[in-house]
Amino acid sequence: MRIDNRKVGLIGTGMVGMSYAYSMLNQNACEELVLIDLDKKRAEGEAMDLNHGLAFSGSHMKIYAGEYEDCADADIVAICAGVAQKPGETRLDLLKRNREVFRSIIEPVTASGFSGIFLVATNPVDVMTRVTCDLSGFPPERVIGTGTALDTARLRYMLGETLRVDPRNIHAYVIGEHGDSEFVPWSQAMFATRSIEEIVAGDESPIRMEDLERISEEVRESAYRIIEAKRATYYGIGMAMTRITRALFGNENSVLTVSALLNGEYGQRGVFAGVPCILNQNGVRRVLELDLTDTEWEKLAESCEILRESYRGLE
Ligand SMILES: NC(=O)C1=CN([C@@H]2O[C@H](COP(=O)(O)OP(=O)(O)OC[C@H]3O[C@@H](n4cnc5c(N)ncnc54)[C@H](O)[C@@H]3O)[C@@H](O)[C@H]2O)C=CC1
Numbered sequence: 301m302r303i304d305n306r307k308v309g310l311i312g313t314g315m316v317g318m319s320y321a322y323s324m325l326n327q328n329a330c331e332e333l334v335l336i337d338l339d340k341k342r343a344e345g346e347a348m349d350l351n352h353g354l355a356f357s358g359s360h361m362k363i364y365a366g367e368y369e370d371c372a373d374a375d376i377v378a379i380c381a382g383v384a385q386k387p388g389e390t391r392l393d394l395l396k397r398n399r400e401v402f403r404s405i406i407e408p409v410t411a412s413g414f415s416g417i418f419l420v421a422t423n424p425v426d427v428m429t430r431v432t433c434d435l436s437g438f439p440p441e442r443v444i445g446t447g448t449a450l451d452t453a454r455l456r457y458m459l460g461e462t463l464r465v466d467p468r469n470i471h472a473y474v475i476g477e478h479g480d481s482e483f484v485p486w487s488q489a490m491f492a493t494r495s496i497e498e499i500v501a502g503d504e505s506p507i508r509m510e511d512l513e514r515i516s517e518e519v520r521e522s523a524y525r526i527i528e529a530k531r532a533t534y535y536g537i538g539m540a541m542t543r544i545t546r547a548l549f550g551n552e553n554s555v556l557t558v559s560a561l562l563n564g565e566y567g568q569r570g571v572f573a574g575v576p577c578i579l580n581q582n583g584v585r586r587v588l589e590l591d592l593t594d595t596e597w598e599k600l601a602e603s604c605e606i607l608r609e610s611y612r613g614l615e
């Protein structure tokens with residue numbers, strides 16, 4: 301991965317794709333960004349719109365609408381193309397339609413000679429990440445889904461609000477499917493160096509374990525509530541994608557809950573799911589194994605089984 305001319309190929313210039321692009325521009329997170337969409341006119345319009353904001357940013361980013369061949373020398377190809385949920389639909393309802401979309405994308409991207417890292421946001425993201433790995437033939441450490449990165453950010457925000465502390469000092473994760481079977485392993489949640497379970501058990505605590513369960517429910521329901529209110533969610537995921545991109549470009553070795561291939565970790569094999577991973581310029585350096593309780597271990601196994609079944613449904 302180069303650090304002198306960091307290049308991203310962005311496929312899908314809809315709400316999610318352009319929120320990512322806008323956030324990348326504002327954080328000056330790469331030098332070159334090529335926008336690709338089935339709707340070429342839209343990609344061209346988006347490139348013009350972003351370029352017209354460049355003079356107000358500290359960035360010299362090169363932004364243009366392009367073709368799949370432009371991915372040849374990209375370091376990251378981010379995929380946000382496909383259909384999104386309508387009110388009442390689950391993420392898994394989108395699977396077959398988005399697999400067809402991915403067939404039309406992954407083949408020309410790999411044919412371009414692209415040899416970087418895939419970053420997938422399209423839903424259902426865990427299964428679409430597995431589909432990307434299959435179709436591209438890339439090593440799994442270079443195929444990353446956004447997984448539960450956004451859910452984890454939602455959790456930290458809500459916990460921060462409830463405990464009235466800075467979310468950046470909260471170390472807690474949402475793991476499993478980015479979807480209805482995701483969950484929070486509370487045994488692993490910390491505020492600074494203190495266990496959140498211990499904090500809520502204390503006599504002085506303003507909140508109890510039931511409040512934590514309500515928060516994890518609210519995190520799980522967030523996408524449904526936002527889609528009901530404004531038809532789609534996009535700013536949060538755009539920022540989550542930028543955070544992941546920065547961890548890769550910066551060779552940060554940061555821990556983020558992305559969708560990665562489990563290869564024996566948590567007793568699971570051959571499934572992509574949201575788990576804390578160390579990310580650096582080579583992609584997923586390592587999946588971190590949390591010290592889960594028996595119940596949390598079972599919940600993760602159930603969530604992985606749902607993802608396996610959905611994938612089998614494609615065959
Ligand atoms: N992973 C996550 O946490 C989140 C994922 N999403 C997902 O992101 C995806 C995109 O959502 P939105 O941007 O809201 O949808 P959108 O409808 O605004 O944009 C989709 C874009 O994909 C393009 N497209 C469709 N088929 C294509 C193809 N074959 N080749 C190239 N481009 C193609 C469309 O022209 C459109 O510009 C959805 O699957 C959605 O569920 C949304 C929010 C959060």
Ligand SMILES: CC(=O)C(=O)O
Pocket residue numbers: 385391423450522523533537
């Ligand atoms: C739509 C979606 O996946 C989310 O906002 O979590």
